[in-house]
Amino acid sequence: MDDAVLNTMSLQQQINLHLLPKHIAIIMDGNGRWAQEQGNDRLFGHLHGVESVRDIVEGAAELGVQYLTLYTFSTENWDRPAFEVNGLMELLIDTIKKEVPTLNKNNIKLHVIGHVKMLPTSAQRQLTEALKDTEKNTGLNLIMALSYSSRMELVDAVKRIAADVSTGTLEQNNINAETISQYLSTCDYPDPALLIRTGGDYRISNFLLYQIAYTELYFTEVMWPSFRKEDLYKAIIEFQKRERRFGKTGDQIKNKEI
Numbered sequence: 001m002d003d004a005v006l007n008t009m010s011l012q013q014q015i016n017l018h019l020l021p022k023h024i025a026i027i028m029d030g031n032g033r034w035a036q037e038q039g040n041d042r043l044f045g046h047l048h049g050v051e052s053v054r055d056i057v058e059g060a061a062e063l064g065v066q067y068l069t070l071y072t073f074s075t076e077n078w079d080r081p082a083f084e085v086n087g088l089m090e091l092l093i094d095t096i097k098k099e100v101p102t103l104n105k106n107n108i109k110l111h112v113i114g115h116v117k118m119l120p121t122s123a124q125r126q127l128t129e130a131l132k133d134t135e136k137n138t139g140l141n142l143i144m145a146l147s148y149s150s151r152m153e154l155v156d157a158v159k160r161i162a163a164d165v166s167t168g169t170l171e172q173n174n175i176n177a178e179t180i181s182q183y184l185s186t187c188d189y190p191d192p193a194l195l196i197r198t199g200g201d202y203r204i205s206n207f208l209l210y211q212i213a214y215t216e217l218y219f220t221e222v223m224w225p226s227f228r229k230e231d232l233y234k235a236i237i238e239f240q241k242r243e244r245r246f247g248k249t250g251d252q253i254k255n256k257e258i
Contacts, residue, residue: 004230011233015063019240021193023067024060025215027207028052030199030223032084043087048225050095054102059229061106061140063236067189068142071207075115075149089120092146096126100133107139113185114148143189150209157183186211194239196232198224216242 028049035045053070060068073092078085103110110130117124127146160183164170170179181187191211197203200221204212218235220227 008228008230008233011230011237012063014237015233016240017064020063020065021216021236021239022065023069023190023192023194024065024236025069025071025192025195025208025212026056027071027195027197027199027205028224028227029197029201029205031225033199034223034225042084043091045223045225046084046088046091050091052224052227053095054099055228056232057108057140057142058106059232061108065140067192068140069113069186069189069192069208070142070144071148071205072144073114073146073148074206075118075147075152076206078118078147089123092119093123093126096123096130100130103130103134103142104137107137108134109137109139109141110134111141111143111189112146113143113153114146115152116146118147141189143186145207148207150206153185154210156185180210184210191215193244194218194235196220196235198222198227198231214244216244 031045031049032042033045034048035042038044057068073088077088100110112127112131116127119127157180161170161175161179165172165175181191186208191213192208192215195204195208195212195215196218198220200219200223202219208215216239218238220231220235222231
């Protein structure tokens, strides 16, 4: 057994399985820079980033994490060069098609949030099939944020709230923070307990802005194509060292579920 495997096993053993973050969200950054550092085009980085997705999804499922949201493609990404966008869409279609049997084998249920109708028809069709094929699985909920923008999500929520108020379905005086949550695309999922961003940048990039009000943030210099289970374990170990107070005192939150 090589040193890398031993190190990964050692890190996994340090994790308290009773204090796992119920929901982990990841901004998968650094694919293009990772490829350019090796003298390749950006698509080369995205291709290798798929291997990281596979490894992290497997690692999260093995631990017993209930929800994993991956920032797969933002609405801003549509402004990238056409060659890269087209390549990403082809990669997306191919990856979904190939990974569904593995998702089913590992009892993983696929979900998607975002403006999916902006995707090519072939990608939409592949996604619809994958969602149907995994809908009965009861293990890890894998949520792909595709053509997603948190600000756009909030605008959409406000429009739906306004429409329901105008028709009398919703009373204006009854609108509160929970109401807004119920109108977001993530209404069926708990807010993330841990947000990881790879690639060395320290920003949120229009991702789950409302949902991460009390989320623990973890930033790493590791580029996404190099991010593996051991890196996920390090983030969870760091998360478990933190005291999540939600505005309360340390004494008040002791022994409470995260």
